[in-house]
Amino acid sequence: MKLYKPALTVITAATILFVLCATAFAVPLVCIDPGHGGKDPGARSPDFAINPSTGEITFISNGTINTAVAAGFLNGRINQFTSLPNRINSTTGNLKLWESDANLDISLKLRNLMKNAGYGTLMTREKDVSLTLGDRCNIANNARAAIFVSVHNNAFKIPTVGGTETFYYPGSLLGELLANCIQDELIKQISTRYRRVESTYKLRVLNGTNMPAVLVEGAFVSNPDEARLLLSPTFRQKMAQGIFNGIDKYFLTALPRIAGNDRYETAVCVSKEGWNLASTVILARGDDFPDALAGAPLAYKNDAPILLTNSTFLNPKTKAEIGRLGATKVIILGGKGAISETVKSELERIVATVDRIAGNNRYETASKIAEEVGSSSQTAIITSGLNFPDALSISSYAAKNQIPILLVPKDGVTTDVESMLSSLRITKTIIVGGTSAVSPDIEDWLIKNKYDPERISGANRFKTSALIAKKYFSAPTCAYVATGADFPDALSGACLAAKKDAPIVLVEKDSLPPDISSYISLYASNLQDVFLLGGNGPISDDIARQICSVLLQ
Incomplete structure (x- = not known):
């Protein structure tokens, strides 16, 4: 599917194909991988001491020893100031920050943010346990996660080196997009130095996973200034927020809005x-x-x-x-x-x-428009003039094929419609909507007058919309999504959709109707573009996330 970077409304970027996700209705499943753990603590900070009265942290460079015991801190117990386990250097008796602990805490905070936003989440570890790199990849691959995010913090022999960097696998356009989204949003939250976004073959968790994957290095444990930040629960929450914002931005970028x-x-x-x-x-x-x-x-x-x-x-x-x-x-x-x-x-x-x-009313106006359009196929669409959803769902097909749309009241055909059917020499009619919208009496009249009616209708406007899309757009490369609760966005988008030979499908504000989800799922591998018509008012970001669950690698 084609991804866009919005600048006002729509706009450009790379071409990427999405394929069907495992579960059509689920929200995207995000695999969160807290780096290291168990026997592998990852990077470790310089020794530090915590004042047990004030919580003030002091990094030790003068050879002072046994500050942890003197402060009453027990190895492995959760520290009241850092909310991380006490890790006591067995040689010096001073505290150290283990990268694995920070990674896990940030990841758990990230999981909570993802869950609160409605995403599916999967953790490779939830405790301080050892996992091989292969295990981490298998967990994500077996669950068919949408993306994989490995959370790390960095280290270097020179203690002044610091900053944030994010890695992705070479050639993965989605991985690159995800890495850039996370890096940008993380920097906004934690204000560290922007080091780089870079591709690499060297990281097993990137080349062993089957989905867009990134490895985030948030801060440098070896840098006392950044280690001090990592010891703060508030800072770690900001890191989680930044990563979450980047993930959310990634999914929402996949579906451009024209709004x-x-x-x-x-x-x-x-x-x-x-x-x-x-x-x-x-x-x-x-x-x-x-x-x-x-x-x-x-x-x-x-x-x-x-x-x-x-x-x-x-x-x-x-x-x-x-x-x-x-x-x-x-x-x-x-x-x-x-x-x-x-x-x-x-x-x-x-x-x-x-x-x-x-005209003197909506029915006469529609007939006059039909007169201007004509009908080379001798076909006309008959739909209710009392409500808008059915007419909007068929509008793209009607426009593309130059089939006039005639409006009727519920229980009868107006004289204007009768006249237009005759003057256009119509031989085939398509009734859009159920019998509560266009009555059986109208259908009987069309049969009696040899207008060969065919009815397309579902139990509600969304089912009808899905039936229209499936019948008339059986291999779409593009689709437009509009609210079914109001008319203007779909109305404005109808001609554009026709130019792209694309359906307009209707959705609820906050949930993706099952029939629309099934339609998108059916043709997910074919779709190159899906556009949302309208802003967050008509179509919420939750809808975008739900559609992404169908259109994922």
Whole structure:
């Protein structure tokens, strides 16, 4: 799958294929590996003493001995000041910091952060035990973890050397992305020196794992200043937070958002993603859906983005985008009650031609739009004009194939629709939605009048959306995800999705509907791009994480 680095909304980067994760509905499983442990303490700090009254830490360079016993500290007991086990140097009787202890504590804190955010977690060790490097790799590989993060701290013979570095396996684009995300976020939290992000063949836990893997060296245990920091529970919590932020950033980067601060700006962002220039723009009301539902085929026919405006004034962001596109024509969808004459007059000052397509009601407006679109395939889509989800789910397919969308009330076909079916010489109709949206009476009428209806419907809007995607987009390389709770983002994205021959699938704000998850899972290996339409309000980051659970290496 193609990964993007967002800068406002969308934008560029490397091409990476994701393949199906083990469990379609689970959140990503993160394997956390606390480095060293048991008989292998890893790096060890210089000797230090802790004042038992104040907790002040002093590193010992003058040969003082037996400070740990004098302070009443017992070997292996948890120290009240550091929250780490006391490690007493058997030769000097002074305290030392073992890297393995810091690694474990940071990793446990990281696990808690991951769990609280809804991620699945797996620890290679939860206690001070020995593990081979092969064991660590096998734990991650057998669990089919999404990523592997090995937590370490560093050491060097020169005690002034310090800083943070993160390693990944050469050639792993996802590993490189993960390493950079973690390194950047970790530095923000702990303010250490940025040493490097580097690939290496030398680390067994990187070349022995089957998923994107990194090894993080947070600070230098051999540097007294950084060892002092590592002895602080607060600092170790910041390290865990930085690593967590990097992991979270990695997963959320995998699914780019096309989003602005509101629905009007999101529509502008969609326009910028799909069009450098456009001679024509379709303009719809941003706070109500009826007149615009049928607009996607018209937009595709004119290679025009769909922009949104307020009813009584031209939205400034929309006006600026019309200028950027160099548009000379704007087609308004809906009557004066939907988009006022004030808006039309303002448009006439910035473009050469302003047309309005409007009827006396939503059904007549949709029919007039259908007249403009035509139907070379002699097919029409019939869907409810009283709600938006079904029309939005079919809009990309309808636009791409230039099939007009006709709206109906629940229980009957209006005279405008009757007339349009006849004038377009329709021989095939596709009913989108269940019998509570488009009644059996309408279906019977279509049969009686030889319009050969076929109904696509699920138990709810999400099942219907999944059925449409599966029927008409059987091998997608791209997909767009929009909220099923409101209309503007999917409406704006419909023509762009059609240009990419991609479905629009609908989701809930905070959870991925099972049928949508199954559809994405089915074609995960084929998908190169998945875009979220809208910001965190319409689609939460939890949705992005859940989708990532399906689209992972």
